[in-house]
Amino acid sequence: MTLTPYEIALHEIGVQEQSGSKHNPRIIEYHACTSLKATADEIPWCASFVNWCLRVAGVVGTNSARARSFLTWGVPVPITEAQRGDIVVLSRGKNPSEGHVGFYTGRKDNNVLLLGGNQSNRVSIATFPLSTIISIRRQS
Numbered sequence: 001m002t003l004t005p006y007e008i009a010l011h012e013i014g015v016q017e018q019s020g021s022k023h024n025p026r027i028i029e030y031h032a033c034t035s036l037k038a039t040a041d042e043i044p045w046c047a048s049f050v051n052w053c054l055r056v057a058g059v060v061g062t063n064s065a066r067a068r069s070f071l072t073w074g075v076p077v078p079i080t081e082a083q084r085g086d087i088v089v090l091s092r093g094k095n096p097s098e099g100h101v102g103f104y105t106g107r108k109d110n111n112v113l114l115l116g117g118n119q120s121n122r123v124s125i126a127t128f129p130l131s132t133i134i135s136i137r138r139q140s
Contacts (some may be wrong), residue, residue, distance in 0.1 A: 005053040006085030006103050009115050009123070012049070017041040030117060032079035046101050049117025052089060053103075059139060067092075069100035073133035074137040079107075082136050088114055090132040100128070104136060 003011075018041060020022045027041040030048040033055050038048070047069060051061035062069040070089050077086055086104040102116025111127040119126040 004085055005038060005050075005057040005059060006115065008053045008056050009049070009066050009103050012117070012123045013125070014055070014123060015113075015117070027117075031065065033061065033063070035063050038065065044118055046116050046118040049123065050101050050103070066097075067101040068097065068134070070137055071135050075140045077136045077138045079112075079130070079133065079136060081139070082107075088112060088136045088139045089137065090114075090128055091134055092132075099134065100132075102126075112134040 015024065015026050017027065023039070027045055028039060030032040030045055030052040031038040031043065033051040043048050047065050047067045051063065051072065054061035060075050069087060070087050073087065082104045084105060088102055088104050090100040092098040092100050102114030102119070105113040105115050105125055107113065108127065110130050110132060112128055112130055113125055114123050116122045
């Protein structure tokens with residue numbers, strides 16, 4: 001039975017950065033799925049995590065460690081049609097080049113729930129304001 005990228009991501013909940021000069025080998029493995037190939041777990045890794053989950057499931061990702069690289073991946077989906085496992089790209093701060101990316105888990109009030117990496121330095125399900133959504137993407 002083949003797992004979906006979302007199901008693979010669920011199995012990774014709890015993976016977290018290591019403090020100090022040590023780096024979590026699993027996060028380095030996530031980074032290896034991008035052209036950046038970072039060797040430290042302090043380097044932002046949300047996009048590396050999504051790319052790793054896609055690759056393990058046999059799906060081609062963006063090969064980029066930039067969250068906003070997913071703005072051109074797959075096809076856009078309106079929030080009203082979002083399904084668990086869709087990829088959500090969020091804005092982060094005022095810098096238009098920064099962002100965050102994770103898997104759609106659901107909605108609660110005025111928030112979106114994302115399963116993602118580098119959320120409080122770990123793989124977790126976290127809430128973000130709906131107003132920060134730039135795009136929701138689905139595999140084409």
